[in-house]
Amino acid sequence: MTQDWLPLPGTPVEELDTPAIVIDLDVAEANIAKMQEFASEAGISVRPHTKTNKSPYWAWKQLNAGAIGICCAKVGEAEQMAAAGIPEILIPNQVVTSRKIKRLMSVAGTTETIIAVDSEQNVSDLSDAATSHGVELGVLIEINVGMDRCGVEPDEADAIATKIAKAPGLRFDGLMGYEGHTVAARDFEERKTEALRAMDKLLSAASAVRKAGVPVNIVSAAGTGTYNISGAVEGVTEIQPGSYIFMDGDYLEVFEEFQPAMTVLTTVISRTADRGVLDCGLKSVSIDRGVPYAVGIDGVEVGAPSEEHTKVKLSGVAKDLRVGDNVSLRMMHGDTTINLHDYYFCVRDGKLETVAPIMGRGKFR
Numbered sequence: 001m002t003q004d005w006l007p008l009p010g011t012p013v014e015e016l017d018t019p020a021i022v023i024d025l026d027v028a029e030a031n032i033a034k035m036q037e038f039a040s041e042a043g044i045s046v047r048p049h050t051k052t053n054k055s056p057y058w059a060w061k062q063l064n065a066g067a068i069g070i071c072c073a074k075v076g077e078a079e080q081m082a083a084a085g086i087p088e089i090l091i092p093n094q095v096v097t098s099r100k101i102k103r104l105m106s107v108a109g110t111t112e113t114i115i116a117v118d119s120e121q122n123v124s125d126l127s128d129a130a131t132s133h134g135v136e137l138g139v140l141i142e143i144n145v146g147m148d149r150c151g152v153e154p155d156e157a158d159a160i161a162t163k164i165a166k167a168p169g170l171r172f173d174g175l176m177g178y179e180g181h182t183v184a185a186r187d188f189e190e191r192k193t194e195a196l197r198a199m200d201k202l203l204s205a206a207s208a209v210r211k212a213g214v215p216v217n218i219v220s221a222a223g224t225g226t227y228n229i230s231g232a233v234e235g236v237t238e239i240q241p242g243s244y245i246f247m248d249g250d251y252l253e254v255f256e257e258f259q260p261a262m263t264v265l266t267t268v269i270s271r272t273a274d275r276g277v278l279d280c281g282l283k284s285v286s287i288d289r290g291v292p293y294a295v296g297i298d299g300v301e302v303g304a305p306s307e308e309h310t311k312v313k314l315s316g317v318a319k320d321l322r323v324g325d326n327v328s329l330r331m332m333h334g335d336t337t338i339n340l341h342d343y344y345f346c347v348r349d350g351k352l353e354t355v356a357p358i359m360g361r362g363k364f365r
């Protein structure tokens with residue numbers, strides 16, 4: 001497919017076609033460097049969750065900065081990353097059907113692959129598949145550290161670890177526990193208390209597994225909001241944050257330790273006395289955590305988007321906006337908006353540097 005309609009490097013931001021995800025490269029790169037610097041100082045590893053960026057372009061930037069590998073939420077995302085040569089992928093999620101397990105084995109045949117499990121049946125199925133495909137699959141037990149999503153209870157870990165350690169085709173690597181119920185707590189002390197409680201559960205499971213005579217190499221945890229809480233706990237070996245790379249409106253309410261790098265550039269397509277209409281809607285911006293807000297201009301009150309339109313109420317200087325002018329919006333939830341777009345338009349000093357495809361968009365199978 002020819003893509004020569006894409007803008008060339010050097011194109012000024014205001015000449016980009018809209019709606020478009022615009023990333024400030026300096027900001028995103030600084031976020032990547034900051035997370036890596038924290039981990040290096042703490043003596044742990046970063047395995048960034050690419051469910052946020054869904055793009056080998058960013059995964060490579062994270063790896064080049066020092067990450068030991070990446071996480072992918074789904075086999076479909078992992079297939080895209082493996083095809084781009086990413087050398088190590090953890091799927092911190094369960095893959096349970098024979099159709100998907102087969103695809104997982106193909107990924108494992110091309111790149112170092114680790115999967116999370118939380119049932120003995122799944123261990124048997126993965127072992128059978130790994131043996132018949134002639135691959136070795138790394139396995140982490142997912143521990144329910146309080147989120148009550150997936151994961152076994154801490155006192156169930158030793159039995160399942162023993163089973164994995166004996167299972168042909170599988171390599172027991174360790175444990176993971178995602179404290180997702182704590183990562184967005186606005187109050188730091190609350191976040192800390194709950195995250196530490198979660199890490200206690202994870203580490204108690206790790207010590208039970210070791211007592212059962214099974215070595216634990218990986219103890220993986222944390223999201224952006226708990227990177228420096230869980231990541232500072234003795235015994236946690238790596239963190240798997242995702243949102244820090246771009247930050248979004250929701251996470252900026254948690255903390256501003258990482259800077260916002262992403263906006264959706266839109267265009268005013270209609271104007272009346274105190275109203276404008278932007279050319280974005282539910283097909284290009286997500287509102288699951290609230291409607292986006294305008295940045296770089298005061299007096300733009302964003303209303304609820306419909307499919308392809310977003311009405312804005314204008315006051316003050318914003319009344320000077322004309323049809324054809326740009327308005328940049330910050331999403332309250334970046335990941336779900338990224339999943340709607342084909343490309344990142346990556347900008348430095350107001351000019352396009354590169355267009356990066358969002359290979360993992362829609363790859364939720």
Ligand SMILES: Cc1ncc(COP(=O)(O)O)c(C=O)c1O
Binds near residue numbers: 049
């Ligand atoms: C298993 C797992 N690890 C890590 C993360 C990263 O979270 P965040 O985007 O808060 O950094 C998520 C987020 O959904 C997750 O599900």
